[in-house]
Amino acid sequence: AQSVAQPEDQxxxxxxxxxxxxxxxxxxxNPYLFWYVQYPNRGLQFLLKYITGDNxxxxxxxxxxxxxxxxxxxxxxxxxxxxxxxxxxxxAVRGTSGTYKYIFGTxxxxxVLA
Amino acid sequence: GAVVxxxxxxxxxxxxxxxxxxxxxxxxxATTMFWYRQFPKKSLMxxxxxxxxxxxxxxxxxxxxxFLINHASLTLSTLTVTSAHPEDSSFYICSARxxxxxxxxxxxxxxxxxPGTRLTVL
Numbered sequence: 733a734q735s736v737a738q739p740e741d742q743x744x745x746x747x748x749x750x751x752x753x754x755x756x757x758x759x760x761x762n763p764y765l766f767w768y769v770q771y772p773n774r775g776l777q778f779l780l781k782y783i784t785g786d787n788x789x790x791x792x793x794x795x796x797x798x799x800x801x802x803x804x805x806x807x808x809x810x811x812x813x814x815x816x817x818x819x820x821x822x823x824a825v826r827g828t829s830g831t832y833k834y835i836f837g838t839x840x841x842x843x844v845l846a
Numbered sequence: 847g848a849v850v851x852x853x854x855x856x857x858x859x860x861x862x863x864x865x866x867x868x869x870x871x872x873x874x875x876a877t878t879m880f881w882y883r884q885f886p887k888k889s890l891m892x893x894x895x896x897x898x899x900x901x902x903x904x905x906x907x908x909x910x911x912x913f914l915i916n917h918a919s920l921t922l923s924t925l926t927v928t929s930a931h932p933e934d935s936s937f938y939i940c941s942a943r944x945x946x947x948x949x950x951x952x953x954x955x956x957x958x959x960x961p962g963t964r965l966t967v968l
Binding site: 768773775776781837 | 852878880887888889890892895937939941943956957958959960961962964
Protein backbone atom coordinates (compact mmCIF):
# COMPACT_ATOMS: atom_id res chain seq x y z
CA ALA A 733 0.00 0.00 0.00
CA GLN A 734 1.19 3.49 -0.74
CA SER A 735 1.54 5.92 2.12
CA VAL A 736 3.13 9.12 3.29
CA ALA A 737 4.18 9.87 6.84
CA GLN A 738 4.88 13.21 8.45
CA PRO A 739 6.01 12.17 11.90
CA GLU A 740 5.83 15.60 13.52
CA ASP A 741 2.53 17.36 14.15
CA GLN A 742 4.35 20.57 14.91
CA UNK A 743 7.83 21.96 14.45
CA UNK A 744 9.01 25.05 16.29
CA UNK A 745 12.07 26.94 15.15
CA UNK A 746 13.54 30.33 15.93
CA UNK A 747 13.61 32.92 13.20
CA UNK A 748 16.89 32.81 11.30
CA UNK A 749 17.57 29.20 12.20
CA UNK A 750 17.45 26.37 9.67
CA UNK A 751 14.26 24.37 9.52
CA UNK A 752 13.46 20.80 8.53
CA UNK A 753 10.04 19.27 8.05
CA UNK A 754 10.19 15.51 7.71
CA UNK A 755 8.43 13.26 5.22
CA UNK A 756 8.84 9.58 4.48
CA UNK A 757 6.97 7.61 1.89
CA UNK A 758 6.15 4.11 0.80
CA UNK A 759 5.29 3.55 -2.83
CA UNK A 760 5.95 0.93 -5.42
CA UNK A 761 7.85 2.13 -8.43
CA ASN A 762 9.36 5.55 -8.88
CA PRO A 763 7.68 8.14 -6.67
CA TYR A 764 6.47 11.57 -7.67
CA LEU A 765 6.80 13.67 -4.51
CA PHE A 766 5.41 17.08 -3.67
CA TRP A 767 5.44 19.67 -0.92
CA TYR A 768 2.61 22.14 -0.41
CA VAL A 769 2.02 24.91 2.11
CA GLN A 770 -1.34 26.02 3.42
CA TYR A 771 -2.11 29.28 5.18
CA PRO A 772 -5.31 29.61 7.27
CA ASN A 773 -8.49 29.36 5.21
CA ARG A 774 -6.50 29.07 1.99
CA GLY A 775 -5.95 26.34 -0.55
CA LEU A 776 -2.66 24.61 -1.09
CA GLN A 777 0.29 26.46 -2.53
CA PHE A 778 2.85 24.45 -4.44
CA LEU A 779 6.39 24.59 -3.07
CA LEU A 780 8.35 22.00 -4.99
CA LYS A 781 8.32 18.57 -6.54
CA TYR A 782 10.57 15.65 -7.31
CA ILE A 783 9.86 13.70 -10.46
CA THR A 784 13.28 12.59 -11.59
CA GLY A 785 16.84 13.87 -11.83
CA ASP A 786 18.83 15.72 -9.19
CA ASN A 787 18.03 14.56 -5.67
CA UNK A 788 18.16 18.11 -4.32
CA UNK A 789 15.14 20.03 -5.45
CA UNK A 790 14.87 23.79 -5.06
CA UNK A 791 11.48 25.37 -4.81
CA UNK A 792 9.58 28.51 -3.98
CA UNK A 793 10.33 30.95 -1.13
CA UNK A 794 13.82 29.54 -0.54
CA UNK A 795 12.64 26.03 0.30
CA UNK A 796 14.39 22.91 -0.88
CA UNK A 797 13.97 19.20 -0.39
CA UNK A 798 16.24 16.23 -0.72
CA UNK A 799 15.04 13.00 -2.21
CA UNK A 800 16.71 10.05 -0.49
CA UNK A 801 15.77 6.79 -2.12
CA UNK A 802 17.53 4.52 0.37
CA UNK A 803 15.78 6.16 3.31
CA UNK A 804 12.55 6.74 1.36
CA UNK A 805 12.52 10.30 2.60
CA UNK A 806 11.79 13.71 1.12
CA UNK A 807 12.46 16.20 3.90
CA UNK A 808 11.69 19.87 3.37
CA UNK A 809 14.38 22.34 4.38
CA UNK A 810 15.15 26.00 4.50
CA UNK A 811 18.47 27.50 5.60
CA UNK A 812 16.98 30.46 7.46
CA UNK A 813 13.39 30.47 8.70
CA UNK A 814 11.12 33.51 8.57
CA UNK A 815 8.15 34.22 10.81
CA UNK A 816 6.06 34.35 7.64
CA UNK A 817 6.94 30.70 6.98
CA UNK A 818 4.62 29.75 9.83
CA UNK A 819 1.93 27.61 8.21
CA UNK A 820 0.75 24.05 7.64
CA UNK A 821 2.95 21.95 5.37
CA UNK A 822 1.85 18.86 3.48
CA UNK A 823 3.95 16.22 1.80
CA ALA A 824 2.26 14.22 -0.96
CA VAL A 825 3.10 11.35 -3.23
CA ARG A 826 1.42 10.69 -6.52
CA GLY A 827 0.18 7.18 -6.79
CA THR A 828 1.57 4.90 -9.44
CA SER A 829 -1.75 3.27 -10.26
CA GLY A 830 -2.36 5.54 -13.21
CA THR A 831 -5.14 7.47 -11.53
CA TYR A 832 -2.94 10.45 -10.69
CA LYS A 833 -4.31 10.49 -7.16
CA TYR A 834 -2.26 12.16 -4.48
CA ILE A 835 -1.70 10.60 -1.12
CA PHE A 836 -1.21 13.30 1.48
CA GLY A 837 0.63 13.18 4.73
CA THR A 838 -1.14 14.34 7.86
CA UNK A 839 0.51 17.73 7.75
CA UNK A 840 3.07 19.46 9.95
CA UNK A 841 2.42 22.82 11.52
CA UNK A 842 5.52 24.98 11.38
CA UNK A 843 5.82 27.74 13.91
CA VAL A 844 8.66 30.20 13.50
CA LEU A 845 9.29 32.21 16.63
CA ALA A 846 10.53 35.78 16.47
CA GLY B 847 1.22 28.92 -14.86
CA ALA B 848 -1.78 26.76 -14.19
CA VAL B 849 -4.57 28.50 -12.33
CA VAL B 850 -7.57 26.90 -10.71
CA UNK B 851 -10.37 28.98 -9.26
CA UNK B 852 -13.23 28.08 -6.96
CA UNK B 853 -16.51 29.82 -6.40
CA UNK B 854 -17.76 30.74 -3.93
CA UNK B 855 -14.90 31.14 -1.52
CA UNK B 856 -17.27 31.07 1.40
CA UNK B 857 -20.90 30.02 1.75
CA UNK B 858 -23.32 29.83 4.64
CA UNK B 859 -26.56 27.95 4.18
CA UNK B 860 -29.45 26.57 6.16
CA UNK B 861 -29.76 22.91 6.95
CA UNK B 862 -31.64 21.02 4.24
CA UNK B 863 -30.64 23.24 1.35
CA UNK B 864 -28.29 22.33 -1.48
CA UNK B 865 -25.07 24.14 -2.25
CA UNK B 866 -23.12 24.13 -5.48
CA UNK B 867 -19.37 24.78 -5.60
CA UNK B 868 -17.64 25.47 -8.90
CA UNK B 869 -14.08 24.61 -9.81
CA UNK B 870 -12.58 26.08 -12.95
CA UNK B 871 -9.26 25.68 -14.70
CA UNK B 872 -8.52 29.11 -16.09
CA UNK B 873 -5.61 28.55 -18.44
CA UNK B 874 -5.49 24.85 -19.20
CA UNK B 875 -7.75 21.96 -20.05
CA ALA B 876 -8.53 19.89 -17.00
CA THR B 877 -8.98 16.33 -18.11
CA THR B 878 -9.18 15.20 -14.49
CA MET B 879 -10.47 17.05 -11.46
CA PHE B 880 -10.30 16.02 -7.84
CA TRP B 881 -12.44 17.07 -4.91
CA TYR B 882 -11.07 17.07 -1.38
CA ARG B 883 -12.53 17.76 1.99
CA GLN B 884 -10.49 19.11 4.86
CA PHE B 885 -11.57 19.10 8.48
CA PRO B 886 -10.07 21.65 10.88
CA LYS B 887 -6.38 21.06 11.47
CA LYS B 888 -6.55 17.86 9.47
CA SER B 889 -5.20 16.59 6.22
CA LEU B 890 -7.01 16.55 2.91
CA MET B 891 -9.37 13.68 2.31
CA UNK B 892 -9.96 12.80 -1.33
CA UNK B 893 -13.67 12.56 -1.99
CA UNK B 894 -13.81 11.80 -5.68
CA UNK B 895 -12.02 11.90 -9.00
CA UNK B 896 -13.80 13.05 -12.11
CA UNK B 897 -12.75 12.79 -15.72
CA UNK B 898 -14.33 15.11 -18.26
CA UNK B 899 -17.44 13.58 -19.72
CA UNK B 900 -17.46 10.61 -17.36
CA UNK B 901 -19.09 9.77 -14.07
CA UNK B 902 -17.05 10.58 -11.03
CA UNK B 903 -15.27 7.86 -9.10
CA UNK B 904 -15.96 8.21 -5.41
CA UNK B 905 -13.69 7.14 -2.60
CA UNK B 906 -14.87 4.59 -0.13
CA UNK B 907 -17.26 6.03 2.41
CA UNK B 908 -18.24 9.07 0.36
CA UNK B 909 -21.95 9.23 -0.43
CA UNK B 910 -22.33 9.81 -4.12
CA UNK B 911 -25.98 10.84 -3.78
CA UNK B 912 -25.06 13.48 -1.24
CA PHE B 913 -22.03 14.88 -3.02
CA LEU B 914 -22.94 15.20 -6.67
CA ILE B 915 -20.03 15.85 -8.99
CA ASN B 916 -20.34 16.97 -12.56
CA HIS B 917 -17.43 17.48 -14.95
CA ALA B 918 -19.21 18.54 -18.10
CA SER B 919 -16.41 20.48 -19.74
CA LEU B 920 -12.63 20.61 -19.80
CA THR B 921 -12.63 23.72 -17.65
CA LEU B 922 -15.42 23.23 -15.16
CA SER B 923 -16.36 20.77 -12.48
CA THR B 924 -19.07 21.28 -9.88
CA LEU B 925 -19.66 19.74 -6.48
CA THR B 926 -23.20 19.92 -5.17
CA VAL B 927 -23.79 19.16 -1.53
CA THR B 928 -27.40 18.05 -1.43
CA SER B 929 -29.61 18.50 1.62
CA ALA B 930 -26.72 19.89 3.57
CA HIS B 931 -26.48 19.34 7.31
CA PRO B 932 -24.17 20.88 9.91
CA GLU B 933 -21.85 17.87 9.74
CA ASP B 934 -21.18 18.75 6.10
CA SER B 935 -19.57 21.99 7.22
CA SER B 936 -16.00 21.84 6.05
CA PHE B 937 -13.37 23.28 3.75
CA TYR B 938 -13.70 21.87 0.24
CA ILE B 939 -10.76 22.06 -2.14
CA CYS B 940 -10.62 21.08 -5.78
CA SER B 941 -7.62 20.35 -7.93
CA ALA B 942 -7.08 19.67 -11.59
CA ARG B 943 -4.59 18.07 -13.90
CA UNK B 944 -4.56 18.10 -17.64
CA UNK B 945 -2.97 19.53 -20.72
CA UNK B 946 -1.89 22.98 -21.74
CA UNK B 947 -1.05 23.68 -25.30
CA UNK B 948 1.60 21.25 -26.47
CA UNK B 949 2.04 18.68 -23.74
CA UNK B 950 5.37 19.00 -22.01
CA UNK B 951 7.00 16.11 -20.28
CA UNK B 952 5.65 15.56 -16.81
CA UNK B 953 3.30 18.52 -16.84
CA UNK B 954 0.21 16.37 -16.62
CA UNK B 955 1.55 14.52 -13.60
CA UNK B 956 0.86 17.43 -11.31
CA UNK B 957 -2.33 18.60 -9.68
CA UNK B 958 -3.07 22.30 -9.41
CA UNK B 959 -5.18 23.34 -6.45
CA UNK B 960 -7.98 25.81 -6.09
CA PRO B 961 -8.16 28.25 -3.17
CA GLY B 962 -10.88 26.31 -1.38
CA THR B 963 -14.48 26.92 -0.35
CA ARG B 964 -15.52 27.22 3.27
CA LEU B 965 -19.01 25.74 3.73
CA THR B 966 -20.91 26.44 6.91
CA VAL B 967 -24.29 24.77 7.38
CA LEU B 968 -26.45 26.26 10.11
